[in-house]
Amino acid sequence: MIRLKNTVKKYGIQRALDCSNLHIKVGEFVFLVGASGAGKSTLMRLMYREELPTRGQVFVGGVDVAKMHPSKVPHLRRRMGIVFQDFKLLCDHNVFDNVAFVIRALGMSSREIKKRVRGALKIVGLPDKADALPTQLSGGEQQRVGIARAIVNGPSLLIADEPTGNLDPQTSMEIMDILEQVNKRGTTVIVATHDQIIVDHFKKRVITLEQGRIIKDINAGTYG
Ligand SMILES: Nc1ncnc2c1ncn2[C@@H]1O[C@H](COP(=O)(O)OP(=O)(O)O)[C@@H](O)[C@H]1O
Ligand SMILES: [Mg+2]
Numbered sequence: 033m034i035r036l037k038n039t040v041k042k043y044g045i046q047r048a049l050d051c052s053n054l055h056i057k058v059g060e061f062v063f064l065v066g067a068s069g070a071g072k073s074t075l076m077r078l079m080y081r082e083e084l085p086t087r088g089q090v091f092v093g094g095v096d097v098a099k100m101h102p103s104k105v106p107h108l109r110r111r112m113g114i115v116f117q118d119f120k121l122l123c124d125h126n127v128f129d130n131v132a133f134v135i136r137a138l139g140m141s142s143r144e145i146k147k148r149v150r151g152a153l154k155i156v157g158l159p160d161k162a163d164a165l166p167t168q169l170s171g172g173e174q175q176r177v178g179i180a181r182a183i184v185n186g187p188s189l190l191i192a193d194e195p196t197g198n199l200d201p202q203t204s205m206e207i208m209d210i211l212e213q214v215n216k217r218g219t220t221v222i223v224a225t226h227d228q229i230i231v232d233h234f235k236k237r238v239i240t241l242e243q244g245r246i247i248k249d250i251n252a253g254t255y256g
Contacts, residue, residue, distance in 0.1 A: 033058045033189060033220045034079060039088030041074050041244075048074040049244045051088075056222065058188070061215040063231050064224040065255055066241035072224035075241070076191050079222070080114055081105050093188065110134070113182025113219075115192035115211075119174045121166040121181075127153070128162040131180045138185075152180035156210055172203035176210065183214055190214055192223045196230065204230060228255040 034056040041049040049071040056062055064072045077083040078090045081097045089096050097108060121130050131149045140148075153159050156176035166174050175195060182190055192211060196204035208223075208230050215221040225231060231238060231254060238253030239246055 033060070033093060034222075035089075035091040036075075036078075037089045037091075039078065039085045039090055041071075041078060041083060042086045047244050049078070049085075049241075051075070051244075051246060054239070054246065054249075056220065058220055059215075059218065061212065061221045061234075061236045062223070063234070063236055063238045063253075064222060064241065065226070065231060065238055068226075069243075070241040071244040072241055073193055074244070076193050076222065076224060079189075080112060080191055081108060110138070110185060111187055112189040112191060113179075113185070113187040115175070115178050115182050115190065115195045117194040117197040119166070119171075119178045119198075121174055121177055123166050125165075126162065127158065127164050127166070127169075127177050127180075130166065130177055131184050133181065135185050148184050149180075152184040153177075155183065155213065156180045170203075171199050172206060175199065175203075175207050179207070179210055179214070183219070187219060190219050190221045192221070194224055194226065196225065196227055201229065205233070208234065231255040 036051045036054040039051045064075065066072055078085055079092055081100065085098050090098050100108065128149055131152055132145050135145055135148060153162060156179050158173060158176050196207050199207060204227060211221055211223060235252045237251050240248035
Protein backbone atom coordinates (compact mmCIF):
# COMPACT_ATOMS: atom_id res chain seq x y z
CA MET A 33 0.00 0.00 0.00
CA ILE A 34 2.80 2.40 1.04
CA ARG A 35 6.48 2.20 0.21
CA LEU A 36 9.15 4.81 0.84
CA LYS A 37 12.63 4.46 -0.62
CA ASN A 38 15.52 6.76 0.29
CA THR A 39 13.02 9.48 1.02
CA VAL A 40 14.25 12.78 2.42
CA LYS A 41 12.17 15.84 3.23
CA LYS A 42 13.96 19.03 4.13
CA TYR A 43 12.50 22.39 5.07
CA GLY A 44 15.36 24.73 4.20
CA ILE A 45 18.34 23.11 5.89
CA GLN A 46 16.07 21.37 8.44
CA ARG A 47 15.88 17.63 7.71
CA ALA A 48 12.34 16.74 8.80
CA LEU A 49 12.37 13.18 7.44
CA ASP A 50 15.07 10.76 6.34
CA CYS A 51 13.58 7.36 5.57
CA SER A 52 15.72 4.81 3.74
CA ASN A 53 13.03 2.13 3.61
CA LEU A 54 9.45 1.75 4.80
CA HIS A 55 6.76 -0.68 3.69
CA ILE A 56 3.17 -0.73 4.92
CA LYS A 57 1.05 -3.54 3.52
CA VAL A 58 -2.58 -3.49 2.48
CA GLY A 59 -4.85 -4.04 5.49
CA GLU A 60 -2.31 -3.12 8.16
CA PHE A 61 -2.99 -0.97 11.22
CA VAL A 62 0.08 1.10 12.09
CA PHE A 63 0.86 3.53 14.89
CA LEU A 64 3.38 6.25 14.15
CA VAL A 65 4.90 7.51 17.39
CA GLY A 66 7.67 9.84 18.46
CA ALA A 67 8.20 13.18 20.19
CA SER A 68 6.83 16.41 18.83
CA GLY A 69 8.93 17.40 15.82
CA ALA A 70 10.02 13.81 15.11
CA GLY A 71 8.52 13.92 11.61
CA LYS A 72 5.19 12.10 11.97
CA SER A 73 3.10 14.75 10.24
CA THR A 74 5.74 15.21 7.56
CA LEU A 75 5.63 11.50 6.75
CA MET A 76 1.84 11.60 6.52
CA ARG A 77 1.81 14.76 4.41
CA LEU A 78 4.12 13.01 1.95
CA MET A 79 1.66 10.10 1.77
CA TYR A 80 -1.31 12.29 0.88
CA ARG A 81 0.91 14.49 -1.24
CA GLU A 82 0.43 17.65 0.71
CA GLU A 83 4.23 17.88 0.53
CA LEU A 84 6.73 16.63 -2.04
CA PRO A 85 9.92 14.85 -0.91
CA THR A 86 13.20 16.68 -1.41
CA ARG A 87 14.46 13.40 -2.78
CA GLY A 88 13.45 9.75 -3.03
CA GLN A 89 10.19 7.97 -3.68
CA VAL A 90 6.80 7.74 -2.01
CA PHE A 91 4.67 4.95 -3.44
CA VAL A 92 0.99 4.90 -2.54
CA GLY A 93 -0.95 2.03 -4.09
CA GLY A 94 1.85 1.36 -6.56
CA VAL A 95 2.14 4.96 -7.79
CA ASP A 96 5.04 7.28 -6.94
CA VAL A 97 3.08 10.29 -5.73
CA ALA A 98 6.26 12.39 -5.83
CA LYS A 99 6.14 12.13 -9.62
CA MET A 100 2.39 12.45 -9.91
CA HIS A 101 1.04 15.29 -12.01
CA PRO A 102 -0.77 17.83 -9.80
CA SER A 103 -3.96 17.27 -11.77
CA LYS A 104 -3.99 13.64 -10.53
CA VAL A 105 -3.80 14.54 -6.84
CA PRO A 106 -7.60 14.85 -6.33
CA HIS A 107 -7.97 11.33 -7.70
CA LEU A 108 -5.34 10.05 -5.23
CA ARG A 109 -7.08 11.78 -2.31
CA ARG A 110 -10.42 10.24 -3.24
CA ARG A 111 -8.99 6.83 -2.48
CA MET A 112 -7.86 7.91 0.98
CA GLY A 113 -9.44 9.42 4.04
CA ILE A 114 -7.64 11.92 6.24
CA VAL A 115 -8.50 12.66 9.87
CA PHE A 116 -7.03 15.67 11.67
CA GLN A 117 -6.46 16.54 15.32
CA ASP A 118 -8.57 19.69 15.03
CA PHE A 119 -11.36 17.93 13.03
CA LYS A 120 -11.45 20.61 10.30
CA LEU A 121 -15.24 20.57 10.00
CA LEU A 122 -17.19 23.27 8.18
CA CYS A 123 -18.85 24.91 11.18
CA ASP A 124 -21.65 26.60 9.24
CA HIS A 125 -22.70 23.30 7.64
CA ASN A 126 -24.56 20.50 9.35
CA VAL A 127 -23.16 17.03 9.93
CA PHE A 128 -24.76 15.58 6.80
CA ASP A 129 -23.22 18.25 4.56
CA ASN A 130 -19.81 17.89 6.20
CA VAL A 131 -19.79 14.17 5.49
CA ALA A 132 -21.30 14.55 2.01
CA PHE A 133 -18.93 17.33 0.95
CA VAL A 134 -16.37 15.21 -0.91
CA ILE A 135 -18.72 12.73 -2.58
CA ARG A 136 -21.02 15.54 -3.79
CA ALA A 137 -18.22 16.58 -6.13
CA LEU A 138 -18.22 13.12 -7.71
CA GLY A 139 -21.54 13.45 -9.49
CA MET A 140 -23.32 10.82 -7.42
CA SER A 141 -27.10 10.76 -7.24
CA SER A 142 -28.59 12.35 -4.14
CA ARG A 143 -30.08 8.99 -3.22
CA GLU A 144 -26.64 7.35 -3.33
CA ILE A 145 -25.14 10.24 -1.34
CA LYS A 146 -27.82 9.87 1.35
CA LYS A 147 -27.22 6.15 1.56
CA ARG A 148 -23.47 6.54 1.92
CA VAL A 149 -23.65 9.38 4.46
CA ARG A 150 -26.15 7.46 6.59
CA GLY A 151 -23.92 4.38 6.39
CA ALA A 152 -20.84 6.34 7.47
CA LEU A 153 -22.69 8.04 10.34
CA LYS A 154 -23.91 4.66 11.52
CA ILE A 155 -20.39 3.23 11.56
CA VAL A 156 -19.15 6.10 13.75
CA GLY A 157 -22.16 5.83 16.07
CA LEU A 158 -23.92 9.07 15.13
CA PRO A 159 -26.98 7.87 13.20
CA ASP A 160 -29.21 10.62 14.64
CA LYS A 161 -26.95 13.66 14.29
CA ALA A 162 -27.19 14.37 10.55
CA ASP A 163 -28.98 17.69 11.11
CA ALA A 164 -26.79 18.95 13.96
CA LEU A 165 -24.21 21.68 13.53
CA PRO A 166 -20.64 20.87 14.61
CA THR A 167 -20.90 23.52 17.35
CA GLN A 168 -23.74 21.52 18.91
CA LEU A 169 -21.50 18.46 19.27
CA SER A 170 -18.88 17.41 21.81
CA GLY A 171 -15.24 17.10 20.72
CA GLY A 172 -15.56 13.34 20.52
CA GLU A 173 -18.70 13.62 18.38
CA GLN A 174 -16.98 16.13 16.10
CA GLN A 175 -14.13 13.70 15.57
CA ARG A 176 -16.66 10.95 14.78
CA VAL A 177 -17.98 13.24 12.05
CA GLY A 178 -14.38 13.72 10.88
CA ILE A 179 -14.02 9.96 10.59
CA ALA A 180 -17.40 9.58 8.82
CA ARG A 181 -16.26 12.17 6.28
CA ALA A 182 -12.98 10.29 5.82
CA ILE A 183 -14.62 6.89 5.22
CA VAL A 184 -17.73 7.92 3.27
CA ASN A 185 -16.12 7.16 -0.07
CA GLY A 186 -14.85 3.74 1.05
CA PRO A 187 -11.12 4.59 1.00
CA SER A 188 -8.45 1.91 0.83
CA LEU A 189 -6.23 4.02 3.12
CA LEU A 190 -7.06 6.10 6.18
CA ILE A 191 -4.47 8.50 7.62
CA ALA A 192 -5.15 10.03 11.04
CA ASP A 193 -2.75 12.65 12.41
CA GLU A 194 -3.14 12.78 16.22
CA PRO A 195 -6.88 12.15 15.96
CA THR A 196 -7.29 12.05 19.75
CA GLY A 197 -4.95 14.94 20.58
CA ASN A 198 -7.81 17.17 21.73
CA LEU A 199 -9.87 14.50 23.50
CA ASP A 200 -10.08 13.04 27.01
CA PRO A 201 -8.82 9.47 27.64
CA GLN A 202 -12.24 7.76 27.58
CA THR A 203 -13.32 9.53 24.38
CA SER A 204 -9.92 8.84 22.82
CA MET A 205 -10.38 5.13 23.39
CA GLU A 206 -13.83 5.24 21.74
CA ILE A 207 -12.39 7.02 18.70
CA MET A 208 -9.61 4.43 18.44
CA ASP A 209 -12.19 1.63 18.65
CA ILE A 210 -13.91 3.15 15.61
CA LEU A 211 -10.62 3.34 13.70
CA GLU A 212 -9.98 -0.30 14.55
CA GLN A 213 -13.44 -1.18 13.18
CA VAL A 214 -12.64 0.72 9.98
CA ASN A 215 -9.43 -1.31 9.69
CA LYS A 216 -11.34 -4.58 10.27
CA ARG A 217 -13.59 -3.66 7.34
CA GLY A 218 -10.49 -3.73 5.14
CA THR A 219 -9.06 -0.20 5.14
CA THR A 220 -5.34 0.25 5.81
CA VAL A 221 -5.09 2.61 8.81
CA ILE A 222 -2.12 4.76 9.88
CA VAL A 223 -2.41 6.74 13.12
CA ALA A 224 0.11 9.25 14.45
CA THR A 225 -0.19 9.63 18.20
CA HIS A 226 1.52 10.65 21.42
CA ASP A 227 -0.85 8.56 23.48
CA GLN A 228 1.06 5.79 25.20
CA ILE A 229 -2.04 4.26 26.82
CA ILE A 230 -3.69 3.83 23.43
CA VAL A 231 -0.62 2.41 21.71
CA ASP A 232 -0.04 -0.07 24.53
CA HIS A 233 -3.70 -1.10 24.56
CA PHE A 234 -4.11 -1.95 20.87
CA LYS A 235 -0.85 -3.88 20.35
CA LYS A 236 -0.48 -3.02 16.67
CA ARG A 237 2.61 -2.38 14.57
CA VAL A 238 4.44 0.59 16.09
CA ILE A 239 6.87 2.69 14.05
CA THR A 240 8.94 5.09 16.15
CA LEU A 241 10.41 8.23 14.62
CA GLU A 242 13.20 10.29 16.15
CA GLN A 243 14.52 13.39 14.43
CA GLY A 244 13.08 12.24 11.13
CA ARG A 245 14.46 8.71 11.25
CA ILE A 246 12.73 5.42 11.95
CA ILE A 247 14.52 4.12 15.03
CA LYS A 248 12.12 1.25 15.79
CA ASP A 249 9.51 -0.76 13.89
CA ILE A 250 7.85 -3.50 15.90
CA ASN A 251 4.81 -5.71 15.31
CA ALA A 252 2.36 -5.94 18.20
CA GLY A 253 4.48 -3.30 19.87
CA THR A 254 4.15 -0.84 22.72
CA TYR A 255 5.08 2.82 23.03
CA GLY A 256 8.25 2.58 25.10
N1 LIG B 1 6.14 23.70 6.99
C1 LIG B 1 7.28 23.58 7.68
N2 LIG B 1 8.27 24.47 7.54
C2 LIG B 1 9.45 24.36 8.22
N3 LIG B 1 9.71 23.36 9.06
C3 LIG B 1 8.76 22.44 9.27
C4 LIG B 1 7.50 22.49 8.59
N4 LIG B 1 6.74 21.43 8.98
C5 LIG B 1 7.50 20.74 9.85
N5 LIG B 1 8.71 21.34 10.03
C6 LIG B 1 9.80 20.84 10.88
O1 LIG B 1 10.04 19.49 10.53
C7 LIG B 1 10.26 18.70 11.69
C8 LIG B 1 9.22 17.59 11.76
O2 LIG B 1 7.95 18.17 12.01
P1 LIG B 1 6.59 17.34 12.03
O3 LIG B 1 6.58 16.42 10.88
O4 LIG B 1 5.48 18.30 12.16
O5 LIG B 1 6.76 16.48 13.37
P2 LIG B 1 5.66 15.80 14.29
O6 LIG B 1 4.40 15.68 13.52
O7 LIG B 1 6.26 14.48 14.68
O8 LIG B 1 5.51 16.68 15.50
C9 LIG B 1 10.21 19.65 12.87
O9 LIG B 1 11.52 20.04 13.16
C10 LIG B 1 9.41 20.82 12.35
O10 LIG B 1 9.78 22.01 12.99
MG1 LIG C 1 2.49 16.34 13.92
